[in-house]
Amino acid sequence: MSNTVIIGAQWGDEGKGKIVDMLSAQSRVIVRFHGGNNAGHTIKVNGQETVLHLIPSGILHDNTLCLIGNGVVLDPGTFLEEVDALAGKGIDVSPARLGMSKKVHLIMPYHKSLDKAREAKRASNKIGTTGRGIGPCYEDKAARVGLRAGDVSNPALVREKVRRALLEKNILLRDLYKFDPVDAEATCDELLGFAPRLISYFTDVEQRLHEAAEEGEGVLFEGAQGVHLDIDHGTYPFVTSSNTVAGSAATGSGIGPCAFDRIVGIAKAYTTRVGAGPFPTELLDDTGSYMRAKGAEFGATTGRPRRCGWLDAVVLRASVRLNGLTDIALTKLDVLQNLPELRICVAYMFEGRRIDKLPQEEGALAAVEPVYETLPGFEEDISGCTVFDVLPESVRKYVRRVEECVGVKISIISVGPERTQTIVRS
Numbered sequence: 001m002s003n004t005v006i007i008g009a010q011w012g013d014e015g016k017g018k019i020v021d022m023l024s025a026q027s028r029v030i031v032r033f034h035g036g037n038n039a040g041h042t043i044k045v046n047g048q049e050t051v052l053h054l055i056p057s058g059i060l061h062d063n064t065l066c067l068i069g070n071g072v073v074l075d076p077g078t079f080l081e082e083v084d085a086l087a088g089k090g091i092d093v094s095p096a097r098l099g100m101s102k103k104v105h106l107i108m109p110y111h112k113s114l115d116k117a118r119e120a121k122r123a124s125n126k127i128g129t130t131g132r133g134i135g136p137c138y139e140d141k142a143a144r145v146g147l148r149a150g151d152v153s154n155p156a157l158v159r160e161k162v163r164r165a166l167l168e169k170n171i172l173l174r175d176l177y178k179f180d181p182v183d184a185e186a187t188c189d190e191l192l193g194f195a196p197r198l199i200s201y202f203t204d205v206e207q208r209l210h211e212a213a214e215e216g217e218g219v220l221f222e223g224a225q226g227v228h229l230d231i232d233h234g235t236y237p238f239v240t241s242s243n244t245v246a247g248s249a250a251t252g253s254g255i256g257p258c259a260f261d262r263i264v265g266i267a268k269a270y271t272t273r274v275g276a277g278p279f280p281t282e283l284l285d286d287t288g289s290y291m292r293a294k295g296a297e298f299g300a301t302t303g304r305p306r307r308c309g310w311l312d313a314v315v316l317r318a319s320v321r322l323n324g325l326t327d328i329a330l331t332k333l334d335v336l337q338n339l340p341e342l343r344i345c346v347a348y349m350f351e352g353r354r355i356d357k358l359p360q361e362e363g364a365l366a367a368v369e370p371v372y373e374t375l376p377g378f379e380e381d382i383s384g385c386t387v388f389d390v391l392p393e394s395v396r397k398y399v400r401r402v403e404e405c406v407g408v409k410i411s412i413i414s415v416g417p418e419r420t421q422t423i424v425r426s
């Protein structure tokens with residue numbers, strides 16, 4: 001069995017949930033390695049929709065072991081709500097099937113308050129965060145003052161860390177941002193109230209991955225967000241607070257970097273983005289609205305309408321390099337039906353020159369003009385196609401041209417939200 005990493009190759013929301021769900025059928029162990037409940041994976045099975053924010057999408061398959069690695073930041077209340085919601089649907093979420101590393105950092109109520117307070121204070125330069133406390137939690141991790149899941153076994157340590165954190169954060173919240181301060185006792189009581197259930201999920205993720213390797217079982221590493229939201233390689237500062245590239249699958253789960261056999265980038269057949277930040281191929285016209293409506297492009301986590309635009313091959317080429325992608329899964333191809341023509345951005349014009357790579361200076365991507373190639377559109381309903389050769393000629397041409405522009409094979413094509421609406425190319 002092979003170890004596969006799945007990452008979003010654009011700005012998130014590429015439909016990773018469905019592909020992870022599909023590939024989970026071939027892996028017994030699935031691990032999330034970064035981000036938190038800023039992610040939202042929507043999976044549709046037999047007409048029933050499930051939205052997951054924290055728990056790996058592989059949970060919907062029987063006999064999988066789903067793990068939350070050290071690189072994740074976890075909101076304890078949200079995690080337990082998600083566990084209860086899945087249990088309510090009859091899904092086994094017992095600790096035999098679901099585990100988290102004790103090294104996971106916990107998102108505290110003051111992280112969420114700070115996230116919202118800072119966004120409210122930023123006048124014209126809002127990042128458009130999900131407001132889930134992700135950034136402030138990673139800040140505390142880097143500042144070495146964070147609470148880790150394992151701490152909840154030690155109430156005195158929790159009280160001491162929360163008290164110390166609030167000495168600083170309540171000054172910021174009250175005096176700088178004019179927000180309500182956070183009560184230390186109530187915060188600790190709430191967290192310690194969650195402790196027995198959280199503790200039941202603790203596991204040594206590194207050990208479990210090591211055992212999977214020894215037993216020859218494939219592991220699926222489930223990325224969240226997208227490459228261009230990466231804190232280092234993304235469109236800084238309009239990024240999330242973790243490394244979203246495939247390399248973080250190793251650091252965020254506790255496995256060596258040579259462990260991966262396959263790295264699949266998930267890319268939509270067009271492009272979307274939520275929140276602020278440069279987006280060269282964004283369409284503010286009827287075509288963009290058509291994609292949003294037909295593709296149901298509203299955030300699974302925040303419900304915000306997503307910005308929509310043409311597929312950007314420059315962005316995808318960067319993803320291939322930054323992640324060492326072995327192949328691409330192209331999703332939501334059916335959404336492009338009935339558009340009179342299809343466009344692919346193959347390069348940019350920047351300061352009077354044609355460039356075929358992403359500029360690296362802050363703000364430069366906002367100043368580029370896309371260079372498009374135009375291909376014929378298609379009117380046929382492709383949502384029932386499960387074989388590549390049965391797709392209309394214009395659709396096959398579009399897929400092949402994207403492959404040429406990007407430089408890796410498109411191995412999976414999704415033509416609808418159901419598990420069955422998928423083309424796997426050999």
Ligand code: IMP
Nearest residue numbers: 012013038039128129130239240274275
């Ligand atoms: P944060 O991750 O909540 O700090 O938000 C930072 C930026 O990343 C914002 O533009 C968010 O909209 C974006 N973002 C975070 N998570 C996701 C995701 O799962 N999909 C798409 N965008 C995301």
